[in-house]
Amino acid sequence: MSIxxxxxxxxxxxxxxxxDEIVKLGxxxxxxYVIDVDIAKSCKTSNFIKQLPEQHINVGIAEQNxxxxxxxxxTTGKIPFVSTYAVFGSLRMAEQIRQEVCxxxxxxxxxxxxxxxxxANDGGxxxxxxxxxxxxxxxxxxxxxxxxxxxxxxxxxxxxxTYGPVYLRFTRDTIPxxxxxxxxxxxxxxxQLKDGNDIAIIAxxxxxxxxxxxxxQLENEGISVKxxxxxxxxxxxxxxxxxxxxxxxIITVEDHTILNGLGSAVCEVVAEEGKxxxxxxxxxxxxxxxxxxxxxxxxxxxxxxxIIATAxxxx
Amino acid sequence: MAKMKNISIEELKERxxxxxxxxxxxxxxxxxGHPGGSLSAADLMTALYFKEMNIDPSNPTWxxxxxxxxxxxxxxxxxxxxxxxxxxxxxxxxxxxREYGSPFQxxxxxxxxxxxxxxxxxxxQGLSCGVGMAIAGKRDKKDYRVFSxxxxxxxxxGQIWEAAQTAVKYQLDNxxxxxxxxxxxxxxxxxxxxxxxxxxxxFEAFGFETKRIDGHSMEAIVETLDEIRELKNGKPxxxxxxxxxxxxxxxxxxxxxxxxxxxxxxxxxxxxxxxxGGLK
Numbered sequence: 001m002s003i004x005x006x007x008x009x010x011x012x013x014x015x016x017x018x019x020d021e022i023v024k025l026g027x028x029x030x031x032x033y034v035i036d037v038d039i040a041k042s043c044k045t046s047n048f049i050k051q052l053p054e055q056h057i058n059v060g061i062a063e064q065n066x067x068x069x070x071x072x073x074x075t076t077g078k079i080p081f082v083s084t085y086a087v088f089g090s091l092r093m094a095e096q097i098r099q100e101v102c103x104x105x106x107x108x109x110x111x112x113x114x115x116x117x118x119x120a121n122d123g124g125x126x127x128x129x130x131x132x133x134x135x136x137x138x139x140x141x142x143x144x145x146x147x148x149x150x151x152x153x154x155x156x157x158x159x160x161x162t163y164g165p166v167y168l169r170f171t172r173d174t175i176p177x178x179x180x181x182x183x184x185x186x187x188x189x190x191x192q193l194k195d196g197n198d199i200a201i202i203a204x205x206x207x208x209x210x211x212x213x214x215x216x217q218l219e220n221e222g223i224s225v226k227x228x229x230x231x232x233x234x235x236x237x238x239x240x241x242x243x244x245x246x247x248x249x250i251i252t253v254e255d256h257t258i259l260n261g262l263g264s265a266v267c268e269v270v271a272e273e274g275k276x277x278x279x280x281x282x283x284x285x286x287x288x289x290x291x292x293x294x295x296x297x298x299x300x301x302x303x304x305x306x307i308i309a310t311a312x313x314x315x
Numbered sequence: 316m317a318k319m320k321n322i323s324i325e326e327l328k329e330r331x332x333x334x335x336x337x338x339x340x341x342x343x344x345x346x347x348g349h350p351g352g353s354l355s356a357a358d359l360m361t362a363l364y365f366k367e368m369n370i371d372p373s374n375p376t377w378x379x380x381x382x383x384x385x386x387x388x389x390x391x392x393x394x395x396x397x398x399x400x401x402x403x404x405x406x407x408x409x410x411x412x413r414e415y416g417s418p419f420q421x422x423x424x425x426x427x428x429x430x431x432x433x434x435x436x437x438x439x440q441g442l443s444c445g446v447g448m449a450i451a452g453k454r455d456k457k458d459y460r461v462f463s464x465x466x467x468x469x470x471x472x473g474q475i476w477e478a479a480q481t482a483v484k485y486q487l488d489n490x491x492x493x494x495x496x497x498x499x500x501x502x503x504x505x506x507x508x509x510x511x512x513x514x515x516x517x518f519e520a521f522g523f524e525t526k527r528i529d530g531h532s533m534e535a536i537v538e539t540l541d542e543i544r545e546l547k548n549g550k551p552x553x554x555x556x557x558x559x560x561x562x563x564x565x566x567x568x569x570x571x572x573x574x575x576x577x578x579x580x581x582x583x584x585x586x587x588x589x590x591x592g593g594l595k
Contacts, residue, residue, distance in 0.1 A: 054454060057485075065443045065477035072447020075425075075433055076378070076455070080447075096440055096474075104425050104434040 003193050004216060008176035008209055015113040015170040017152035019044025022081060022111075025160050026052045032160060033073055033080040035059060035066045042172075043083045043113045063088045067096035067108075074106040079160060085119070086112035086169055090131030101165045102138040109159055110135070115145065115169035116206065116255030117288050117296040124287040127296075128169075133260030135167040136234040142187060143233040145169040147208035148178040154185040155231060162187060169205065171255075173293060176209045178229075188232045190240035196224035199311050200244035203253035204230045204262050207281075207302060211253050214307035223311065233262055241269040245276040249314050253307060255297070258282040279310050319367050319544070327533050330400070331361040335563050335590045337396035337409055341419070343583040345412040348421075351573040352390035355497040355530070355558035356464060362536045363462060364397035367544075372401045375429040381459050382432045382448045386441025386475075387466040387495065388422040389575070395419045395428075403430035439472025441465070442492060446478050449490040449551075464493045468500030470511045476521070482551040483522035490551040491543065492518070495530065497560040499571050518553035530556025563590045 026032045026048055034048050036058040049056050059066050063084055070080035082089065089112035101108045112131070119126040136143045144159065144166060146152030152170060159166040166187075178193075185191065190202075194215055203211035208229045215225040226247060228240055244250045250270065252263040263280030270276045283300050297303055322330075335357050342348035364370075368381040385394050392412065399406045404418050411417035418428035422436030432448070435441045445463040452459050465475060482490050494514050502508050511517075515527040524546065528535040536556075543552050560574070561567025564586040578586055 057450060059477070059481050062474075062477035062481070064440070064474045065446075065481060068440045068443025068474070068478070069447035069450070069481065072384075072433065072444035072449075073451050074447075075382075075444070076448055076451035078451055095437060096443075099437040100434070100440055100444055 003178060003212070006178070008178065010177045011174035012149035012177060013172060013174045014146055014149060014152040015044045015172060017146065017149045018111055018113070018156055018168070018170050019047060021153040021156040023047050023051055025157060026055050029079070030055065031078050033057065033078050035070055035080055035082045037061060037063050037066050037084045039084060045083050063092040064096050067093040068100050070108045071100035071104070071106050074108050079107055079109070081109045081111045083111050085126065086115040086128030086131045087126055090128060090134050090167070094134055097135070097165070098138050102140045105140045105164060107163050109166045109168060111168045111170070113170045114172050116171060117283065118172040118206070118293060120293040120296055121290050123290040127288040129257045129283045129288070132167070132169060132233050132256055133264070136260070136265070140165050141234065142166045144187060144231055145205040145233070146231055147205060147229045148175060150177060150179045150181050150183060151185055151231060154183070155187065158185065158187050171206050175206050178209060178212065185231065188235045188237060190237040191229040191231065192227070193229055194225060194227040196226040197247055198224040199315060200226040200228070200247045200250045201253065201307065202228045202230050202241070202244060202250060202262065202266055204233065206255050207253040210302065210304050211307060213304045214311070217304070217308055218311055223315065230262055233265055236265045236269065238269055241266055242273060245270055245273050248276050250276060250278045251307060251310050252278060252280050252282070253302065254282040255302060256282055257285060259285060277314060279314055281306060281310060319369070320365065322366050324533050324537060327361055327365060327537070330365045331358050331533065332590055332593065333400060334361050334393060334396045336587055337399060338392040339578065339583065339586050339590065341392045341395060341409045341412040342577045344410050346577045347413050348392050348577055349389040349575045350578070351499065351560040351567060352387060352466065352495065352497065353393035354562045354564060354567065355560045356390050356393050356495045357562065358531050358533055359464070359493055359536055359556055360393050360397055362533065362540060364401060366537065367540045368462065369459065372403045372430070375403055379457060379459055382445070382461045384433055384441045384445040384461065384463040385423055385435050386463050387438065387469050388435030388441065391423045394423065398428065398430040404428070438466070438469045439474040442475055442478035445490060446482050446487065449482070449487040450485050452489050453485065453487065460489045460491065462491050462493065464495060467494055467496045467498060467511050467514060468505050470494065470514055471509045479518065479521045479523070486549040487551045488547050488549050492551065492553045494553065494555045495558055496555050497558040499560045499569065499574065501571065501574050503571050515553070515555045522550060523553040524548065524550040525553045525555065527555040527557065530558035531562055563593050565589055
């Protein structure tokens with residue numbers, strides 16, 4: 001069955017994907033370590049702790065220390081995954097990641113749950129809307145967000161097997177499973193879900209299934225859509241973006257501020273190529289607040305309806 | 316089993332003179348760098364590199380080597396002096412400090428300089444890296460030790476204490492923290508900028524095995540390193556070294572301004588004479 005025909009009724013959280021995959025990887029490779037900062041349960045590393053205690057470190061509520069400690073471990077050949085919430089993993093630890101991980105280009109993975117607006121009822125303080133933008137500006141850093149459970153598992157596996165700093169973003173809530181279990185993913189290579197020639201939609205993470213639904217409806221109305229899952233924000237798949245530029249009209253969709261994330265990254269390529277237009281759908285340069293996730297998405301226009309309306313506006 | 320080199324106190328003192336001269340020469344040539352802290356740390360660094368540490372300059376990435384983390388990365392000229400004198404890089408490299416492409420970057424860069432175990436330069440962060448290395452050593456059942464030098468002013472950073480509590484939790488008796496207690500930071504005396512109080516007591520309260528010594532007495536440094544070498548009591552160690560910023564150069568001693576400026580030609584010549592004379 002093609003992705004376009006799927007009903008997307010089975011749901012699972014991407015943080016679960018990390019929790020499941022890291023146990024498998026840790027058993028295969030004794031150099032894989034997990035560093036927790038007192039939120040192992042919600043970051044889904046509890047099974048890792050139970051099954052692989054010798055490869056686990058919990059530093060308590062001390063994120064900055066966790067990043068430096070991971071760097072020290074990496075110098076001895078370990079492959080540490082620092083596991084925390086995205087808002088702390090990207091901002092509280094930002095300078096430590098820059099100085100001790102990215103500058104010396106060490107093999108440290110920053111694996112963060114609760115990305116984007118998904119810590120919805122926790123309020124604006126816990127919603128990570130700038131994380132990918134901050135970390136994509138550090139040299140040597142790779143920035144990844146899977147669109148469902150299976151793609152996230154594959155991307156975690158790839159990150160573990162690829163040398164260098166990687167930021168992996170997961171989310172709290174269950175989201176529809178888009179891909180088959182055996183689908184392959186390559187870091188830095190966009191996944192084309194559908195080809196088309198009227199308009200291109202480039203989405204990532206939890207918004208891919210929204211873009212997928214929008215694409216289906218647009219197709220039903222006779223509008224041909226090219227749809228990309230841009231799971232790697234950095235290095236961005238420039239060739240895939242250039243193919244979209246050839247269509248001329250691009251919509252980006254992300255659960256992240258429209259500043260410096262996927263939308264900005266695509267705009268950079270479009271501006272450098274000197275043609276095409278982009279409309280960015282994402283968090284509209286504002287903080288969130290405590291509210292249901294769907295309400296927060298709606299307040300920022302991150303909806304199937306807005307993707308369709310935006311497509312029609314620029315066609 | 317830790318191995319150290321057989322070298323007398325007198326020889327170490329001679330090495331300390333070479334270390335100081337080399338560091339000041341580098342900074343003078345570059346007309347940039349941090350002489351004050353380089354000189355306050357010089358005696359400890361000499362004892363570590365020429366006697367205590369189990370290292371092999373011909374194999375800088377030897378996996379069983381002792382590790383050194385210069386958390387106060389700005390005093391790298393004194394570490395670079397050791398690396399140049401021990402042959403990690405040709406001695407002439409000292410004349411390239413802070414130049415484009417040099418192994419001797421303004422702050423330690425492990426990707427550019429053999430013998431640097433971790434890049435540092437942002438204060439408060441190095442000790443965490445040392446803790447990571449020491450945990451790896453324990454888990455891998457290796458005998459290597461990890462030595463880290465922090466500044467007293469640097470202990471104003473909260474991350475130092477995050478790292479310290481982790482070292483105690485994981486019983487890292489293979490970790491030794493040295494505090495270069497020279498009492499000065501960029502803007503003046505620590506006691507005026509932000510008092511760090513009694514760092515020996517603070518580290519002791521965190522659960523460290525601690526000691527406080529004269530950081531310019533080679534006898535005291537060597538004796539202390541001898542005492543703690545085989546001490547496997549589950550506690551990380553902290554040695555507070557009472558030092559003088561700019562030690563060995565009269566016009567620099569205890570003057571905050573010499574934190575990060577280079578001597579001119581006249582000052583350089585005077586410094587070299589005084590350092591050589593200090594041996595007598």
